[in-house]
Amino acid sequence: MNQLDLKGRIAVVTGGRIGIGAAIVQRLEASGAKVRIWDVGSKDDPVDVADQKAVERAAARAIAELGRIDILVNNAGIAGPTMPVVEYPVDEWKRVIDVDLNGPFLCCRAVVPHMAKAGYGRIVNIASVAGKEGNPNAAAYAAAKGGLIAFTKALGKELAKTGVLVNCITPAAAQTAILDQVTPEFAQFMLSKIPMGRFVKVDEIAAMACWLATEDCSFTTAGVFDISGGRATY
Numbered sequence: 001m002n003q004l005d006l007k008g009r010i011a012v013v014t015g016g017r018i019g020i021g022a023a024i025v026q027r028l029e030a031s032g033a034k035v036r037i038w039d040v041g042s043k044d045d046p047v048d049v050a051d052q053k054a055v056e057r058a059a060a061r062a063i064a065e066l067g068r069i070d071i072l073v074n075n076a077g078i079a080g081p082t083m084p085v086v087e088y089p090v091d092e093w094k095r096v097i098d099v100d101l102n103g104p105f106l107c108c109r110a111v112v113p114h115m116a117k118a119g120y121g122r123i124v125n126i127a128s129v130a131g132k133e134g135n136p137n138a139a140a141y142a143a144a145k146g147g148l149i150a151f152t153k154a155l156g157k158e159l160a161k162t163g164v165l166v167n168c169i170t171p172a173a174a175q176t177a178i179l180d181q182v183t184p185e186f187a188q189f190m191l192s193k194i195p196m197g198r199f200v201k202v203d204e205i206a207a208m209a210c211w212l213a214t215e216d217c218s219f220t221t222a223g224v225f226d227i228s229g230g231r232a233t234y
Helices: 019-030 052-066 090-118 139-158 177-181 184-192 202-212
Strands: 010-014 034-038 071-074 121-126 164-171 223-227
Touching (some): 010 019, 010 052, 010 090, 090 121, 090 139, 121 202, 164 202, 202 223
Parallel strands (some): 010 034, 010 071, 164 223
16 A cells, blocks of 8 residues: 555545445555544444534534544445336435435535635545446436536635645445445446446545545646546546
8 A cells, every 4th residue: 555645634534434435544544644534333423424413513523623624535425226216215315315415515514614714625525437427227326426526526616726625536336335235236237337347446446535635636626536447438
């Protein structure tokens, strides 16, 4: 593992207890950052990113205890059910949008003022190649991730002169717990779309996400970075 220069940096990673989030936390810490995990399953900071008040409390607590937040990685997400739009339960649709799109919005809304005041910040949103191409029978997830890509572009442009840079990455499917939320047939469909013929590794996603969280990422904002094994076509 190549170490990055993140000594002294304070990071928040949502959904950082398992899977992609845990790999990002591990790499941030290995590179010198102090990391606060916001996760519904966390013992220290149980945070539902779709709950505005919970997010605002967590942000205030992090600022009070750590002094600042330099890095925000919006990773928390759910897949939702795999079924056609006409059969998709409305409550399930709303929950996917709440966690996967509204969650990053609420976290950015709570953290950005502190970053902008400090004149420095790195925000990395974990989107998906599904947000570019759409996956049949997973419309809520695709819509949420497509929205997150657009949100990244909008916020990055808003903050371009503040020292706060906002980028997202669009991975292909990784073999994590989120894959357990879909049918085996759907998982095989996603694998069949990847020219490299394998799922992306969580450490590969973490490597890209963590570089975007460094000072070396200095002239890139509102950007979308593919890590899809050749699947992405634009």
